[in-house]
Amino acid sequence: MFTTHTYSVRRKRLAEDLTDGIVLLPGNEESSMNYADNLYHFRQDSSFLYFTGIDRPYLVLAIDAESGEEMLFGDDQGIEDIVWTGPLTKLTEQSARAGIANVRPMGSLPALLQKAAAKGRKIHYVKPYRPELILKLASWMNVTVKELMENVSLPLVKAIIAQRSLKSVEEIAAIEKAVDITVDMHAAAISISREGMNESEIAGRLQGIAVSSGGQLAFPTILTVNGQYLHNHAAGNVLQNGQMVLCDGGAETAMHYAGDMTRTFPAGKKFTAMQSEAYDIVLNAHTAAVEMLRPGILFRDVHFKACEVLAEGLKELGLMKGDSKEAVQQGAHALFFQCGLGHMMGLDVHDMENLGEAYVGYSDTVKKSTQFGLKSLRLGKELEEGFVLTIEPGLYFNPYLMDEWAATKKHAGFINYDKLEPFRTLGGIRIEDDYVITGKGSRLLGKELVRDRLGIEAMR
Amino acid sequence: MFTTHTYSVRRKRLAEDLTDGIVLLPGNEESSMNYADNLYHFRQDSSFLYFTGIDRPYLVLAIDAESGEEMLFGDDQGIEDIVWTGPLTKLTEQSARAGIANVRPMGSLPALLQKAAAKGRKIHYVKPYRPELILKLASWMNVTVKELMENVSLPLVKAIIAQRSLKSVEEIAAIEKAVDITVDMHAAAISISREGMNESEIAGRLQGIAVSSGGQLAFPTILTVNGQYLHNHAAGNVLQNGQMVLCDGGAETAMHYAGDMTRTFPAGKKFTAMQSEAYDIVLNAHTAAVEMLRPGILFRDVHFKACEVLAEGLKELGLMKGDSKEAVQQGAHALFFQCGLGHMMGLDVHDMENLGEAYVGYSDTVKKSTQFGLKSLRLGKELEEGFVLTIEPGLYFNPYLMDEWAATKKHAGFINYDKLEPFRTLGGIRIEDDYVITGKGSRLLGKELVRDRLGIEAMR
Incomplete structure (x- = not known):
């Protein structure tokens, strides 16, 4: 029903609407109930779903609004993870289904963001509603929580709303x-x-x-x-x-x-x-x-x-x-x-x-x-x-x-x-x-x- | 089945086991799914439940291990909350059921903690597993997240385990x-x-x-x-x-x-x-x-x-x-x-x-x-x-x-x-x-x- 084309078109339009800077769409992470490993059911962020269709925690989508380059940040499992959870689809396969050409390790995201910010490029993100992402975004961009919350991107907010409001x-x-x-x-x-x-x-x-x-x-x-x-x-x-x-x-x-x-x-x-x-x-x-x-x-x-x-x-x-x-x-x-x-x-x-x-x-x-x-x-x-x-x-x-x-x-x-x-x-x-x-x-x-x-x- | 006496006895023993400083047991808060107000079911922290029996978010228990003073920090609802959620039991009533004498506004907690720390008193807390509490504890105690995580109290960990391991x-x-x-x-x-x-x-x-x-x-x-x-x-x-x-x-x-x-x-x-x-x-x-x-x-x-x-x-x-x-x-x-x-x-x-x-x-x-x-x-x-x-x-x-x-x-x-x-x-x-x-x-x-x-x- 939703094809690779669906997601590609949505992301292209998003990049076009923004015109400059880097669009950063973090997916959600797991949420703990009464101890770290006892989890509520995972709920992906809806905008991340809308632009990627990928229903999996610990991923970040970044789009260079100028070059149009799309990058999925995340890490595949090791064998010990497979013992516990069974094999997950490879990230390269999931990103290919979403039409995203590049998969990069999560560890390389902070450098990319900080380098772009140093060049004066805008990092577009919306206000995070989950505390773990507040902590992570601030750390990735090397800003305080206060600075993080003050610099959300209104153009990104409007661009997402423009697309998601009109249901296909x-x-x-x-x-x-x-x-x-x-x-x-x-x-x-x-x-x-x-x-x-x-x-x-x-x-x-x-x-x-x-x-x-x-x-x-x-x-x-x-x-x-x-x-x-x-x-x-x-x-x-x-x-x-x-x-x-x-x-x-x-x-x-x-x-x-x-x-x-x-x-x-x-x-x-x-x-x-x-x-x-x-x-x-x-x-x-x-x-x-x-x-x-x-x-x-x-x-x-x-x-x-x-x-x-x-x-x-x-x-x-x-x-x-x-x-x-x-x-x-x-x-x-x-x-x-x-x-x-x-x-x-x-x-x-x-x-x-x-x-x-x-x-x-x-x-x-x-x-x-x-x-x-x-x-x-x-x-x-x-x-x-x-x-x-x-x-x-x-x-x-x-x-x-x-x-x-x-x-x-x-x-x-x-x-x-x-x-x-x-x-x-x-x-x-x-x-x-x-x-x-x-x-x-x-x-x-x-x-x-x-x-x-x-x-x-x-x-x- | 669990009476006021049950919880009082547990807290008294906890304070006795610690002997000095202030025991800080934060309850859990609400957890957001796909936006701030769409919530997973509330799950109270188990140690907070064990020592208070109070199943309600946004509360903190503090015990002065030297004086034995017990304080429940939290805030009652206003009329507009009642329109949405219906009336909740008053905090004074809930704390009385748990045998806790003092209810104080949440806003007064940071001053108490920072004053105690300034006097060189130990603040006993266990490692927080929810990111919102990591942010809040660091802010309340005016320490960095790194300092917060390094200074968890092993005596408190052991004192809680000593009680909770043996089921009545x-x-x-x-x-x-x-x-x-x-x-x-x-x-x-x-x-x-x-x-x-x-x-x-x-x-x-x-x-x-x-x-x-x-x-x-x-x-x-x-x-x-x-x-x-x-x-x-x-x-x-x-x-x-x-x-x-x-x-x-x-x-x-x-x-x-x-x-x-x-x-x-x-x-x-x-x-x-x-x-x-x-x-x-x-x-x-x-x-x-x-x-x-x-x-x-x-x-x-x-x-x-x-x-x-x-x-x-x-x-x-x-x-x-x-x-x-x-x-x-x-x-x-x-x-x-x-x-x-x-x-x-x-x-x-x-x-x-x-x-x-x-x-x-x-x-x-x-x-x-x-x-x-x-x-x-x-x-x-x-x-x-x-x-x-x-x-x-x-x-x-x-x-x-x-x-x-x-x-x-x-x-x-x-x-x-x-x-x-x-x-x-x-x-x-x-x-x-x-x-x-x-x-x-x-x-x-x-x-x-x-x-x-x-x-x-x-x-x-």
Whole structure:
């Protein structure tokens, strides 16, 4: 699916976009759990994967942006490594598959970098997010950690984002595989959950599905009766009738593309009346948002529309009042929806988050807000054909936040504080699917999984 | 099960063993996968767990060994954290449960350490195995990374090992829970594996069992038809009749105690004749080793005995010749058994490996060998009542190693190189269980899972 040509073309364009200096893309290393040799599963850096396709630790790609020379730095195994891990493909073979002509020993990298820097050439690298690479990069370039972090290359950040934002047909197919497995995970969660089961029992089954498919979880599963907390991974509660279960989970395929979906379902057989009303508001917001998706629209405006639908619904429930548009502009709805409507998705579940949301999700003209709620919107800029993103509106009845706001009667013109009491224990609802922006609108990725309340109940 | 008293007693003894300076035990932090906020599951440092029982990132325990003052450094959440993660227990409450009187903000730790160092007081810490802690410790103490790594405290290493090596009744019960889940994982692997299944499909099911029980995998599962490579995690082959499947996996409980077992079974219904012969040799070695376990014996001698049983069996197969004892002393058996018979197990699957095998598994009088094979024996010293360890003999028919040795006719007096050919593709066999050293001998931990060949076949 992805050929040698795929990776060569990507790297050539990257070098052309940079025009000068040396592009340095370090792959990830192994990560230790409770001692050096007990390892978390290896996760390659996504940009390294995008430009090489090589899924192996302790490698660095360097491209001379002027000469176009491409070099893979790394070391082959010795016989004692083979006793422990079995034979790995030779680096020359892996680099040839990626179309990279030169393989060099890792030990020769520092000299190359320091020589280039001495000649005044720019070393382009993005901000490292793993501490071992912070230590190594600083050492290789012979700079302090402070200097290292101050000299990341904005041109490289922008050049990578320019390519990775627009998913090719092959990439979309790869993402749909991840979404299909993700659908299986959610269908299982909805079908197998029963009163009396522990959250972790269900979460374990989902992880088993992801790993059994040859991949991993794309992110730690949120499977909780406390969906009112947005990223609550503490799975340990026993499901009780009357509760709702919020499941936000996704698979990462062997190719490392991600899926990301959320379904909310009753711990018993049916939603209660109050849960049903809240659920339908979230579903309406999801539908309204999807209808707006098309190239050229600001995703921030899609977010605002979803928020307004939520606010309208909350007015019907008696929790909000006043003009919904105005309430959303002032951020009053954020008492119930404290985060953003969606984010880019690809090789990373929050795609390219390590490169900075200011560049991935925003632009020179569309800047990120600092308002509570809106500041958690990871994507605000104009959509383009080939963007892949999530749509995930929700309602989160967080009693701590209610108390915090009530203490100062925040946004009192929009919130009916005297009506909050029965909703303090309602929990949280989120409905999330993945979409690709097409020429005229959008397309749901992967197999369709029922979203509506009656359909969900029918699966219980 | 573990009470406030448990942790207080452990810390008091630690302070008494050190007598001077400040004991610094940093807990682990979160670990990033493909961007800063996409996290591997959190794994607390085992020594931090042992002395506090607190399973939460970004904490540091400090004990003044002279005054006995105990301080937990860390910071509580703000309201915006609660929106994302839900409310966490207050640090004062967690520290009270652990019997630690003082909670202090993390920001006050560097001053305390630098002031103490300025007074010439020793800061006792063990070698950090996570890069973020290397960076932080160096910064807190205002030393270079090189200075940091050179000044680890051997007295602290020894004091921790002295306590953690001897498992209490409560710890043994906690380990047995982990082993019981581990037994369930292996019973599932043996029962569900079928020709045509992918290795990762089975490995995923095992991971699901571990996570569903409320814990995690204790280490990455080895589930492979290429068991001849000792730690081969590349799960992606399709099981074929005639192959053997080697499954080395273990659960870590919610309390973070580990189980570690290996079973080897036919991918089809029955072992072949050649597989059966090799299997029974490994089983004999396992039985012979267990029979020797008792306080006072050198584990190295148990290892030698197991190796001799393997060598005797290999002589009957025609692969080895000469005196078995002599062959083992010279390391000739290591062509087929390249590693050690077992290791300590507890909060870490290789217990306390981060503290150094020279102290955990060896002593001033029993030093680790540098001989190929024997140098991978993690435990050599005299056994004591309360040690928990694995017994895991194996036979690994590694064609690369055969070629390497054949090229120089290494140990030609003990190896029949002309007989190796039919065994090049046999694979690997390991049979592993977990034992506690008792007053007079040893006891198998956890539920018993069939080890013999016919019993294994009956489960297929």
